[in-house]
Amino acid sequence: MSNPQFEIRNSKSFDGKSYLDMELLRFTTAGSVDDGKSTLIGRLLYDSKSIFEDQYEAIKTSSEKHGDEYVNLALLTDGLKAEREQGITIDVAYRYFSTPKRKFIIADTPGHIQYTRNMVTGASTANLAVILVDARHGVVEQTKRHSIIASLLGIPHIAVCINKMDLVEYKEDVYAKIVEDYRLFATRLKTKDIQFIPISALNGDNVVHRSDKMKWYEGGTLMYLLETIHIASDINHIDMRLPIQYVIRPYNNGFHDYRGYAGRIASGVIRPGDNIVVLPSGFTSKVKSVELDGKKMEEAYAPLSVTVLLEDDIDISRGDMLVREGNLPRQSQDIEAMVCWMSDKPILLNGKYALKHTTKDVRAVVKEIKYKLDINTLHRVTENPTIGMNDVGRITIRTTAPLCFDSYTKNRDTGSFILIDEASNVTVGACMIID
Amino acid sequence: MSYTLNHLKTLESESIFVLREVAAQFHNPAILFSGGKDSILVTYLAKKAFYPASIPFPLVHIDTGHNFPETLEYRDGLVKKLGVKLIVGSVQQSIDDGMVAEEKGYSASRIRLQTTTLLDIIEKNKFDACIGGARRDEEKARAKERFFSHRDEFGQWDPKNQRPELWNLFNGRMQQGENFRVFPISNWTELDVWQYLAMEGIEMPSLYFSHKRKVFERDGVLLAESPFIPMKPNDVAEEKIVRFRTIGDITSTGATLSAAASMDDIIQEVAASRVTERGGRADDKRGETSMEDRKKVGYF
Numbered sequence: 001m002s003n004p005q006f007e008i009r010n011s012k013s014f015d016g017k018s019y020l021d022m023e024l025l026r027f028t029t030a031g032s033v034d035d036g037k038s039t040l041i042g043r044l045l046y047d048s049k050s051i052f053e054d055q056y057e058a059i060k061t062s063s064e065k066h067g068d069e070y071v072n073l074a075l076l077t078d079g080l081k082a083e084r085e086q087g088i089t090i091d092v093a094y095r096y097f098s099t100p101k102r103k104f105i106i107a108d109t110p111g112h113i114q115y116t117r118n119m120v121t122g123a124s125t126a127n128l129a130v131i132l133v134d135a136r137h138g139v140v141e142q143t144k145r146h147s148i149i150a151s152l153l154g155i156p157h158i159a160v161c162i163n164k165m166d167l168v169e170y171k172e173d174v175y176a177k178i179v180e181d182y183r184l185f186a187t188r189l190k191t192k193d194i195q196f197i198p199i200s201a202l203n204g205d206n207v208v209h210r211s212d213k214m215k216w217y218e219g220g221t222l223m224y225l226l227e228t229i230h231i232a233s234d235i236n237h238i239d240m241r242l243p244i245q246y247v248i249r250p251y252n253n254g255f256h257d258y259r260g261y262a263g264r265i266a267s268g269v270i271r272p273g274d275n276i277v278v279l280p281s282g283f284t285s286k287v288k289s290v291e292l293d294g295k296k297m298e299e300a301y302a303p304l305s306v307t308v309l310l311e312d313d314i315d316i317s318r319g320d321m322l323v324r325e326g327n328l329p330r331q332s333q334d335i336e337a338m339v340c341w342m343s344d345k346p347i348l349l350n351g352k353y354a355l356k357h358t359t360k361d362v363r364a365v366v367k368e369i370k371y372k373l374d375i376n377t378l379h380r381v382t383e384n385p386t387i388g389m390n391d392v393g394r395i396t397i398r399t400t401a402p403l404c405f406d407s408y409t410k411n412r413d414t415g416s417f418i419l420i421d422e423a424s425n426v427t428v429g430a431c432m433i434i435d
Numbered sequence: 436m437s438y439t440l441n442h443l444k445t446l447e448s449e450s451i452f453v454l455r456e457v458a459a460q461f462h463n464p465a466i467l468f469s470g471g472k473d474s475i476l477v478t479y480l481a482k483k484a485f486y487p488a489s490i491p492f493p494l495v496h497i498d499t500g501h502n503f504p505e506t507l508e509y510r511d512g513l514v515k516k517l518g519v520k521l522i523v524g525s526v527q528q529s530i531d532d533g534m535v536a537e538e539k540g541y542s543a544s545r546i547r548l549q550t551t552t553l554l555d556i557i558e559k560n561k562f563d564a565c566i567g568g569a570r571r572d573e574e575k576a577r578a579k580e581r582f583f584s585h586r587d588e589f590g591q592w593d594p595k596n597q598r599p600e601l602w603n604l605f606n607g608r609m610q611q612g613e614n615f616r617v618f619p620i621s622n623w624t625e626l627d628v629w630q631y632l633a634m635e636g637i638e639m640p641s642l643y644f645s646h647k648r649k650v651f652e653r654d655g656v657l658l659a660e661s662p663f664i665p666m667k668p669n670d671v672a673e674e675k676i677v678r679f680r681t682i683g684d685i686t687s688t689g690a691t692l693s694a695a696a697s698m699d700d701i702i703q704e705v706a707a708s709r710v711t712e713r714g715g716r717a718d719d720k721r722g723e724t725s726m727e728d729r730k731k732v733g734y735f
Contacts, residue, residue: 023442
């Protein structure tokens with residue numbers, strides 16, 4: 001029993017020092033049992049020398065126990081007992097690896113329609129989505145569904161990997177046809193940066209190393225894309241938004257009058273001397289200091305956690321938002337949003353839910369269900385739409401107090417909120433605010 | 436100017452955000468402190484998150500009674516330095532009270548017994564959130580953990596039915612009697628932890644650095660010679676140059692042969708390592724899903 005494609009690592013190809021100054025890229029992979037997703041992740045981990053001996057030994061032993069003929073790399077990602085027994089991915093699993101250039105977090109999510117909510121969870125914080133297409137089958141319903149979810153969740157970059165090229169004799173025309181089909185479909189997506197790579201995850205073609213069997217392909221490998229894709233501009237550095245999480249008031253000598261407003265910058269840049277407005281009160285003040293752990297900063301930007309001190313003593317508490325004068329978010333109690341529903345009880349028209357937006361908690365009532373979106377076709381169902389588990393749709397809500405928000409396309413942090421069932425306390429809706 | 440953050444700053448910012456959410460959303464949170472590098476990191480991140488106020492959580496140490504003396508020394512020093520409150524939950528006490536029975540045999544361990552003591556301490560102190568230093572890259576069941584992990588009134592984890600966790604919106608709502616486990620450093624890897632501790636110049640327990648120690652091998656794990664671990668007739672303890680990659684209860688923490696004597700040495704060693712840090716943990720070798728099984732009933 002051996003698996004020559006996946007040998008264990010011998011040594012890291014880089015030392016600890018070069019690791020210090022790297023960017024973090026979060027990407028999501030969605031897929032189902034046979035499309036080679038686990039093999040692709042295994043390949044990325046293996047070729048970046050991130051599979052450890054004891055991990056490999058452990059999955060080898062359990063593959064033998066399951067009677068598998070080869071070392072089943074899916075066991076690396078499927079952690080729960082039920083997942084191992086059934087050979088499926090149920091929940092989001094997070095994987096970590098790094099190369100000398102970047103550190104990566106993979107949110108590995110199941111691809112089946114019944115796990116749409118897990119896909120949405122994984123996609124909510126991703127910079128990039130890897131979409132796998134089986135070269136033998138081309139663009140299928142699942143490809144479209146994954147792409148639509150990635151686009152809906154505002155993932156800025158999509159890498160479409162046309163996998164199993166080895167099974168179509170590495171033919172260029174097969175690849176070209178799939179690219180054409182996908183492009184045609186993708187005109188309806190919001191994500192503009194879409195790249196295509198022909199790969200064989202099993203044999204390692206164009207995953208980390210360039211393939212010598214597809215000379216016709218002139219682009220980079222998947223790893224090259226992951227390592228070099230420009231993500232710094234994906235964060236909004238224009239509209240300063242600082243939702244206040246917590247007010248720091250030390251009760252110790254030396255800091256009697258200290259009032260620090262703690263929060264993580266959602267977008268934009270904040271500097272001492274900036275004129276700011278506190279929302280929703282509308283009070284204005286000037287930034288006295290931006291600091292963390294007593295160290296003052298000349299400027300701070302998203303997504304840094306900071307503590308801000310103001311020149312004036314004004315009433316600010318959790319749920320308020322600091323913004324820059326002349327650049328205000330929208331403020332309203334009536335909000336339109338796309339919702340992905342995550343509960344087996346369908347969304348209730350006129351139903352009341354707890355709502356969490358940035359650091360603010362309010363209650364909301366569902367005023368209107370405009371339509372349900374068919375996430376395989378983008379078709380809108382407007383007649384008596386019911387939004388049940390794993391459905392996506394457009395709703396209008398009214399909140400008990402005004403929210404300060406931006407559209408989701410402008411700002412993923414101030415443009416998103418969740419709905420919570422007030423009886424069970426479970427998160428039931430993931431919502432993205434529409435312009 | 437380009438507004439980019441390196442990965443350590445990104446992780447630090449994320450963890451501080453989570454810690455502040457805990458302080459804001461819960462009434463009575465605590466940090467579960469094991470004396471290992473991960474809980475040390477969490478404690479220092481909490482210091483940063485609330486400075487100049489003191490850390491608004493007590494440290495809770497579930498003491499198996501089978502400690503490395505160095506761990507207790509470090510713990511007490513840290514508590515004094517940061518001015519935090521320490522609460523010790525004693526497994527020995529739980530045994531004496533008849534709540535649990537000691538395991539028998541050569542591989543007897545108090546790891547499972549810790550869960551009872553932990554749940555007891557949570558109940559007695561009415562903690563509604565316990566902050567832990569678990570990381571998703573450590574172990575396969577932990578790869579599935581949320582930042583905010585809900586526990587029912589029995590302290591149980593239901594891995595198949597976890598709350599979705601979207602964006603940076605953490606839902607800490609719960610019923611009376613339930614509680615949360617919160618993992619602020621979920622996204623850190625072992626290398627990230629060491630890089631950060633070195634960058635910040637944080638003093639670490641001596642056990643992490645290479646030293647001479649009498650050890651013996653059992654089931655592929657090098658265990659420290661200790662009155663708490665019964666030796667089999669043909670077990671022979673030999674003095675070796677070792678260090679510990681993880682620090683826990685003495686009976687289940689394996690040593691590694693290592694000459695890494697400084698933070699930089701450790702970082703080099705971790706970067707080049709061929710086995711995971713938990714590869715040296717005897718408690719994880721009790722079955723394929725031993726961590727998941729322990730977590731379901733309320734383990735850290």
